[in-house]
Amino acid sequence: MNSAPEASDALPEPFPFILVLLRRMADHHPELVEDALRELGFSRAQMREANKRWQAMRHSPRRRGAAARYRSVLGAPESTSLRSVGELRCEALRWPVPLWPDLRFEVLVAPGGAVWNEWLVRVPGAPGPTPRTAADLTPWSCTVDEVARAFAPARPMEGTAPTRWRLAFEAPERPGGEPRPHVAEFTWGLLQRVTPVD
Known part of the structure; x- marks a missing residue:
C-alpha cells in the first residue's frame, strides 16, 4: 500500500x-x-x-440535481436497474465503494430525476451476514435491509439526520435468550450501533 x-x-x-x-x-x-x-x-x-x-x-x-451531482463525483454507475417502491417505479444506480468490495452505493432516482433514497446496499447475489442475536450486529456488518430481514418485523423510525436511519426490532442478546427490544442506528445505510431498549 x-x-x-x-x-x-x-x-x-x-x-x-x-x-x-x-x-x-x-x-x-x-x-x-x-x-x-x-x-x-x-x-x-x-x-x-x-x-x-x-x-x-x-x-x-x-x-445541479442530486442524481447529476452523484454522477459528477462518482462517474458512470457500475450498474442500473428498475426498482418498484410501492407504486413508484425508480431507477437504481449503483457504484462500487472502496473499502467495502461487497457493498455498493445505491441511489434510487424517481421519474423526473428526484432522488428518493441514497445508501449502501449489498452487491446483488453476494452472500450477506445472517445475524441471529443482537451480539451479531457489529458496527459496519449489516445494511438496513439485512437487519430488517433478520429480525422481522422491524419498524422504521425517524433518523437523527438525512443520512441516518433507525430500526426498532426484537432480538435475543445471545443464543437461546429471550427476545427483547432494540434500536439499530445506521449511517448511509450501514449499521453503526445497536442499543437495547428498557
Whole structure:
C-alpha cells in the first residue's frame, strides 16, 4: 500500500466520495474511520475537506440535481436497474465503494430525476451476514435491509439526520435468550450501533 498523502495534498478531481461517507460515520466510530483512512491512504484533513466540498455542492445556488451531482463525483454507475417502491417505479444506480468490495452505493432516482433514497446496499447475489442475536450486529456488518430481514418485523423510525436511519426490532442478546427490544442506528445505510431498549 502507498503511504498516506500529506494533509496538505489537494484532493483529486473528482474527490473520493468514500471520504464523505466516512466523515458521517466518524460521529459513531472514530476509531474505525481512522483505520479506514490509513487503509485507503487519506488523512483526516482530506476527509474534512472532501465533506466540505460535498456540502458546498449540495447547497450551491447553482447546484445541479442530486442524481447529476452523484454522477459528477462518482462517474458512470457500475450498474442500473428498475426498482418498484410501492407504486413508484425508480431507477437504481449503483457504484462500487472502496473499502467495502461487497457493498455498493445505491441511489434510487424517481421519474423526473428526484432522488428518493441514497445508501449502501449489498452487491446483488453476494452472500450477506445472517445475524441471529443482537451480539451479531457489529458496527459496519449489516445494511438496513439485512437487519430488517433478520429480525422481522422491524419498524422504521425517524433518523437523527438525512443520512441516518433507525430500526426498532426484537432480538435475543445471545443464543437461546429471550427476545427483547432494540434500536439499530445506521449511517448511509450501514449499521453503526445497536442499543437495547428498557
